[in-house]
Amino acid sequence: MLDERKLTVLRAIVDEFVTSHEPVGSKAIAQKHALGVSPATIRNDMAALEDEGYIAAPHTSAGRIPTDKGYRLFVDKLSAIKPLSSAERTAISQFLDQAVDLDDVMLRTTKLLAQLTKQVAVVQYPSLQLSRIRHVELVALPHAKIMVVVIADTGRVEQRIAELSAEISSDDLDHLRHQINSTVASSLFTDVPTLLAEFPSSLSAELHAPAVAIVACLLETLVVRPEERIVVSGTAHLARLGSDYSGSVAPLLEALEENVVLLRLLGEIETGDDLQVRIGHENHVDGLGAASVVSAGYGTTDHSIARLGVVGPTHMNYQNSMAAVTAVARYVGRIVTEA
Amino acid sequence: MLDERKLTVLRAIVDEFVTSHEPVGSKAIAQKHALGVSPATIRNDMAALEDEGYIAAPHTSAGRIPTDKGYRLFVDKLSAIKPLSSAERTAISQFLDQAVDLDDVMLRTTKLLAQLTKQVAVVQYPSLQLSRIRHVELVALPHAKIMVVVIADTGRVEQRIAELSAEISSDDLDHLRHQINSTVASSLFTDVPTLLAEFPSSLSAELHAPAVAIVACLLETLVVRPEERIVVSGTAHLARLGSDYSGSVAPLLEALEENVVLLRLLGEIETGDDLQVRIGHENHVDGLGAASVVSAGYGTTDHSIARLGVVGPTHMNYQNSMAAVTAVARYVGRIVTEA
DNA sequence: ATTAGCACTCCCGTGGGTTGAGTGCCAGAA
DNA sequence: TTCTGGCACTCAACCCACGGGAGTGCTAAT
Numbered sequence: 001m002l003d004e005r006k007l008t009v010l011r012a013i014v015d016e017f018v019t020s021h022e023p024v025g026s027k028a029i030a031q032k033h034a035l036g037v038s039p040a041t042i043r044n045d046m047a048a049l050e051d052e053g054y055i056a057a058p059h060t061s062a063g064r065i066p067t068d069k070g071y072r073l074f075v076d077k078l079s080a081i082k083p084l085s086s087a088e089r090t091a092i093s094q095f096l097d098q099a100v101d102l103d104d105v106m107l108r109t110t111k112l113l114a115q116l117t118k119q120v121a122v123v124q125y126p127s128l129q130l131s132r133i134r135h136v137e138l139v140a141l142p143h144a145k146i147m148v149v150v151i152a153d154t155g156r157v158e159q160r161i162a163e164l165s166a167e168i169s170s171d172d173l174d175h176l177r178h179q180i181n182s183t184v185a186s187s188l189f190t191d192v193p194t195l196l197a198e199f200p201s202s203l204s205a206e207l208h209a210p211a212v213a214i215v216a217c218l219l220e221t222l223v224v225r226p227e228e229r230i231v232v233s234g235t236a237h238l239a240r241l242g243s244d245y246s247g248s249v250a251p252l253l254e255a256l257e258e259n260v261v262l263l264r265l266l267g268e269i270e271t272g273d274d275l276q277v278r279i280g281h282e283n284h285v286d287g288l289g290a291a292s293v294v295s296a297g298y299g300t301t302d303h304s305i306a307r308l309g310v311v312g313p314t315h316m317n318y319q320n321s322m323a324a325v326t327a328v329a330r331y332v333g334r335i336v337t338e339a
Numbered sequence: 340m341l342d343e344r345k346l347t348v349l350r351a352i353v354d355e356f357v358t359s360h361e362p363v364g365s366k367a368i369a370q371k372h373a374l375g376v377s378p379a380t381i382r383n384d385m386a387a388l389e390d391e392g393y394i395a396a397p398h399t400s401a402g403r404i405p406t407d408k409g410y411r412l413f414v415d416k417l418s419a420i421k422p423l424s425s426a427e428r429t430a431i432s433q434f435l436d437q438a439v440d441l442d443d444v445m446l447r448t449t450k451l452l453a454q455l456t457k458q459v460a461v462v463q464y465p466s467l468q469l470s471r472i473r474h475v476e477l478v479a480l481p482h483a484k485i486m487v488v489v490i491a492d493t494g495r496v497e498q499r500i501a502e503l504s505a506e507i508s509s510d511d512l513d514h515l516r517h518q519i520n521s522t523v524a525s526s527l528f529t530d531v532p533t534l535l536a537e538f539p540s541s542l543s544a545e546l547h548a549p550a551v552a553i554v555a556c557l558l559e560t561l562v563v564r565p566e567e568r569i570v571v572s573g574t575a576h577l578a579r580l581g582s583d584y585s586g587s588v589a590p591l592l593e594a595l596e597e598n599v600v601l602l603r604l605l606g607e608i609e610t611g612d613d614l615q616v617r618i619g620h621e622n623h624v625d626g627l628g629a630a631s632v633v634s635a636g637y638g639t640t641d642h643s644i645a646r647l648g649v650v651g652p653t654h655m656n657y658q659n660s661m662a663a664v665t666a667v668a669r670y671v672g673r674i675v676t677e678a
Numbered sequence: 679a680t681t682a683g684c685a686c687t688c689c690c691g692t693g694g695g696t697t698g699a700g701t702g703c704c705a706g707a708a
Numbered sequence: 709t710t711c712t713g714g715c716a717c718t719c720a721a722c723c724c725a726c727g728g729g730a731g732t733g734c735t736a737a738t
Contacts, residue, residue, distance in 0.1 A: 025731055040681050043732070061688045061731050101499055103566075135478045139490060149488065149496065151478060157488065157498050160440055227442075233596060235574060239589035250578035257572060364700050377712050382701065400700050400719045681738075687731090697722075707712075 002052065006045045008035060010054055011078045013046075014066050018315050021244040023063030068280035071292070071314055075277050081322045088116070089327065096331055102126075102155035106231045109308065109332050114234025116324040119312035120252075122262055122295075125229035126154035126305045126336055127269065128222055133184050133192070138177045138214065140170065146210075148217050153186070154305065154336050158227070162217035164210045172207060176214065179203070189222045228263055232256050237312075245313050251287025252311070261285060266295045266307040274304065275326055280314045290314055294321040298333035308332065341391065345384045347374060349393055350417045352385075353405050357656050360583040362402030407619035410631070410653055414616050420661045427455070428666065435670055441465075441494035445570045448647065448671050453573025455663040458651035459591075461601055461634075464568035465493035465644045465675055466608065467561055472523050472531070477516045477553065479509065485549075487556050492525070493644065493675050497566070501556035503549045511546055515553065518542070528561045567602055571595050576651075584652050590626025591650070600624060605634045605646040613643065614665055619653045629653055633660040637672035647671065 012033045016024040026042040029035070035042070046064055049055045054070035057063070066074065084092075095112055099105040106123050113121035131152035139147040144167045149159045168176075184195050196218070200211040235256065238249045255261045265283060267276050278293045292314045297304025308329055310321050351372045355363040365381040368374070374381070385403055388394045393409035396402070405413065423431075434451055438444040445462050452460030470491035478486040483503045490496050507515075523534050535557070539550040574595065577588045594600045604622060606615050617632045631653045636643025647668055649660050 038681050137476050139474045159496050236592035250575055253575035379712055
């Protein structure tokens with residue numbers, strides 16, 4: 001069906017269109033890509049590619065542009081992800097190593113990805129679902145309120161206010177803190193409900209009520225409604241798109257502000273090597289039919305704790321994006337897990 | 340120079356242009372605004388307004404559009420800030436009261452402002468410079484590292500890692516924590532350097548080194564490099580602008596990602612009633628010559644701790660924006676200071 | 679299987695004519 | 709003086725016709 005040369009032609013069309021953003025004709029391919037055949041031959045191949053649905057013509061007398069299916073084949077079979085230069089790699093690690101806390105790591109990562117790819121970068125905070133508890137801190141506030149601070153092993157810090165029915169003594173609070181920490185320290189967030197289920201009953205009567213309130217607060221924060229945080233950067237790159245982007249940027253900007261949509265775009269957290277590319281309508285999000293997402297999980301090599309990626313037009317430079325996403329994910333994973 | 344009717348004409352032009360985004364002519368004003376005079380009279384007034392620089396004509400046979408100077412006069416003298424409806428007010432307070440922690444308050448505030456004004460909303464976290472310390476927590480980590488967590492009275496939480504030269508015992512850490520807290524609790528962040536200057540020397544020899552490291556970390560976080568956080572929302576509204584916005588949206592999007600620029604846009608933190616409107620070139624930021632910023636401080640009534648506002652095209656609806664910014668600032672100030 | 683040639687299609691830029699909204703100015707009315 | 713109706717003028721926007729050109733599909737020859 002598709003012999004070697006037809007694939008080469010498809011690759012040429014994608015390459016060309018990605019740089020020029022204009023329909024590419026048979027002549028241009030014959031000249032710039034030195035296939036040793038005439039434009040007429042290319043035309044026949046192009047007709048075949050069009051029949052198969054890999055390319056399409058905006059109108060009769062224009063060149064061809066790749067379809068989603070064409071990009072898909074290109075990404076799967078025709079593009080070698082060339083690794084970044086060593087200069088780039090050292091730049092990445094240096095920039096990220098300057099980060100001073102987790103927020104800073106996340107911020108720097110988005111900035112970096114956006115700059116490397118010239119696209120919009122999206123980075124998810126380490127998921128609470130997959131984190132372990134490093135420490136739980138209880139801070140007494142006025143009016144019988146307790147601030148519950150949870151520190152995850154990834155450096156992520158969450159806090160919430162619990163309201164008690166009565167003031168609690170400093171000693172009792174110390175006791176509670178110690179008991180809670182020894183119960184849940186270094187266990188998975190998802191295991192916390194089980195571990196703390198019987199906890200209040202194990203205490204003396206007067207500590208029972210405050211313990212219930214605090215545990216409820218803890219569970220609310222970590223399990224019932226764990227906030228999946230996301231950082232976005234590089235939206236200015238969308239302004240470039242303007243006219244030669246078939247969709248409108250409005251739905252894209254909207255999607256970038258909706259955590260739920262973003263998480264769906266980034267995809268499920270998987271294990272292992274999971275560089276993922278979603279092209280055009282594969283995203284199944286209204287208004288993003290002309291957008292692609294390149295994403296990967298980060299964490300330890302065999303265990304992702306969150307995802308990051310870039311969002312751009314379907315005619316983006318996939319090799320570059322894939323390389324950058326892969327490299328950055330590796331570095332961030334290292335930083336976040338070793339901290 | 341400018342009699343009453345000319346001012347009315349200017350107001351009419353601004354009103355009309357803000358809704359239609361198209362140059363407005365003398366006939367339209369005479370009809371829609373029932374001034375009781377003929378278009379010819381309006382034309383004379385318009386000629387005068389143009390001489391004074393309040394309005395301008397894109398080309399000979401088009402209507403007039405307000406200049407920056409025109410908007411300025413409009414905002415200063417011609418627009419009554421009509422308060423929000425009581426329905427809107429209760430909606431605001433209900434939505435904000437659902438917030439579960441400071442991050443949530445900030446996030447909800449931007450979303451709310453963006454929705455109310457249909458513009459880009461910008462909210463600054465309570466400035467560390469103006470906050471008081473509620474509590475300092477020290478958490479021992481593996482490898483002789485200490486996580487220093489600072490909780491401000493506004494609910495803001497900052498954390499940083501301090502590296503010690505040797506492990507420290509749990510008791511010693513408790514001692515340090517207690518000493519630090521009793522020294523700095525409820526004092527201004529800016530006073531912390533003075534308060535802790537002599538602190539390490541007051542300790543026993545073996546606690547001296549770790550105390551120095553921890554205090555250094557604390558100062559780094561709070562004073563030397565206090566991170567001014569900012570949340571932005573509603574960028575999708577920029578997509579609407581497209582053609583009838585004289586500037587490009589690219590520099591706007593860039594500015595929105597640069598904290599430094601954003602802080603400059605929001606303006607200095609002042610005391611008292613400080614609703615501020617910067618129109619077009621008054622922003623003194625390249626590429627934002629066609630953008631306006633409406634901002635206000637929030638906090639207690641006599642003491643702002645940060646600012647929030649909206650950014651939009653110069654032809655935005657100032658009354659609406661000013662009302663929304665004022666109202667939201669009041670509610671947020673209440674929530675943040677009473678927590 | 680490849681290629682040269684050729685007719686065909688259709689986007690796009692150009693130029694001219696027309697339209698219409700809006701202006702500026704003037705002369706007369708209030 | 710101030711306002712108004714009238715009128716000539718300007719100029720962006722729109723329409724339309726036209727030609728150039730890029731690119732295609734088809735066919736016949738290699």
